[in-house]
Amino acid sequence: MREGAHPGRIAAFPAQVSSQEATRARGTASATAPRRVGRKSTTREPIIQEPETNRPAEPEPEATRRDAGVAESARANRGWWDRNADEYQVEHGTFLGDDRFMWGPEGLDEVEAELLGAPEELKGRDVLEIGAGAAQCSRWLAAQGARPVALDLSHRQLQHALRIGGSFPLVCADAGALPFADGSFDLACSAYGALPFVADPQLVLREVRRVLRPGGRFVFSVTHPIRWAFPDKPGPEGLSVSASYFDRTPYVEQDEEGRAIYVEHHRTLGDRVRDIAASGLRLVDLVEPEWPAWNTAEWGGWSPLRGHLIPGTAIFVCERD
Known part of the structure; x- marks a missing residue:
């Protein structure tokens, strides 16, 4: 989940196009993790590259609001996460843990929320995690006896x-073109993955519905849409509306030549509901986690001050009939 200077968003675990030639069946993977699961803290291990101190600093990207289509958004975000994955894991790996299922910065844990079902009901279920990042959620699901596939x-x-470990498949693929057969999964989940970053969320939702079995459930979390109306500041200055909630123009960071290097897309709460309905899924719950007393952390624009006053995360619980 990336903190930034843009109003009210954090980024997490999106998904890309990389393996559309893969067999359209559960378990197809571009990489498979070794069979080990650890609870060690995520720290600077060999795979994480130390910065080159003699390398010239890159120019700061320009932040703007402009249109960005499906291909441009996917290309920009794929590059951003490849470049920033090391730093992200160093900064946020401890909070996320190696095998915890966190729905957002508030710290709502699936152990408590049970949005996918009671832990004992997960055993033997085929589960697709979309925008998995380092697959922390999939690792927790595997510990409950589920059969997860982590896609990013x-x-x-x-x-x-791979560095952290696990005995489940990893797939590098686009959330809008899932390389799995129809009806491959009992459940799907996404904690801040894919949906905030795609230009056409209905494309992703239709794909998720396609790979779910009848009665399957899809739960996904995104930054609460109201956050787009507020500046991304943790203090009192972040409590005054500074932009139109109804302005759906994407937030774009671009280089000196105007090429997008990071994109997020805003949907209002009503847009999200309509996207779900149009995809053929049924919305059964909308969870807006309250900021817990134990969480004293500030993370970009996220803070106890703001969290106690305005919602930060929206979790949509959907089912396929």
Whole structure:
């Protein structure tokens, strides 16, 4: 989950196109993790590259609001996560843990939330994690006896999943073109993955519905849409509306030549509901986690001050009939 200067967003674990030639069946993987699962903290291990102190600093990207289509968004975010995966895991690996299922910065844990079902009900279930990053959620699911597949945009993020370990497949592929057969999974989940970063969320939702079995459930979390109206500041300055909630123009960071290097897309709460309905899924719950007293951390624009006053995360619980 990336903190930034843009109003109210954090980024997490998106998914990309990389293996559309793969067999369309559960378990197809561009990489498979070694069979080990650890609870060690995520720290600077050999796979994480130390910065080159003599390398000239790259110019700061320009932040703007402009249109960005499906291909441009995927290309930009794939590159961003490959470049920043090491730093992200160093900064946030301890909070995320190696085998915890966190729905967002508030710290809501699937152990408590049970949005995918009671832990004992997960045993033997085929589960697709979309935008898995280092596959922390998949690792927790595997510990419950589920059969997860972790899918992500970034090859570098999946290398971190390999570093931490696990006995489940890793797939580098696009959330809008899932390389699995129809009806391959009982459950699907995404903790801040894919949906905030794609130009066409209905494409992703239709793909998720396709690979779910009848009665299957898809749960995904995103930054709460109301955050787009507020500046991304943790203090009192982040409590005053500074932009239109109804402005759906994407947030783009671009290089000196105007090429997008990072993109996020805004959908209102109503847009999200309509996207779910249009994809053929049924919305059964909308969870807005409250900021817990134990969480004293500040993370970009996330803080106890803001968290106690305005929602930061929206979790959509959907089912396929």
